Amino acid sequence: MEERSISDVIEAYLKSILGDDPRIEIRRAEIADHFDVVPSQINYVIKTRFNLQNGYLVQSKRGGGGYIRIERVNLLDDDDVLQMLIANIGEAISEKDAAKIIKTLYEEKLISRREGDLMLVGVAKQTLNQANKQAEERLRARLLVALLTRLRYE
Structure with missing residues (x-):
């Protein structure tokens, strides 16, 4: 158990x-x-x-x-919440925190499971493969912000 x-x-x-x-x-x-x-x-x-x-x-x-x-919060109905989420990401984000955001988007039915899986692959450490952790987290943040911004206009 x-x-x-x-x-x-x-x-x-x-x-x-x-x-x-x-x-x-x-x-x-x-x-x-x-x-x-x-x-x-x-x-x-x-x-x-x-x-x-x-x-x-x-x-x-x-x-x-x-x-x-x-x-x-209902992310779909509240553009301000998506804006706050984007602002909360900041300049850098860990893989774990990015995965939490993607999971929430899926649970709120903003994205499909397939879209979530693709987003997870996009922000994964193995995909970003940066020389240092700070560069990786900055790149991940830019990618996630771009994805969230796109969701706001769908």
Whole structure:
């Protein structure tokens, strides 16, 4: 039987709360107490599993009445989200982060499985084959931005 990490369990729990709702508001300390973990573990899960590359916007308010709002975004209906995604890529991106973005595009039905597979091949380390990591990540970012820009106009 496959053993799941606490991060996987917390992610599944938050996604189950989200369900069909477009957004949820949680209190970090309450979730941490629920799983008997430190609040920074909740931050880690939110930062790595609920980011724009994975199709989520996260807002937080600190203080006594603070909350963390997790909102699922529909990339197809919101050109601003695609623009933010493009801006989030920046000058360079790792193969892993590029793959997350492509996976999200597929899950949001912006691209077909075949298109996703072709995009993954295009951004793969073996395909780009640059002399150094920085050059590879810059080239990958330019390629991914070009692909996302093209999606905006389809």
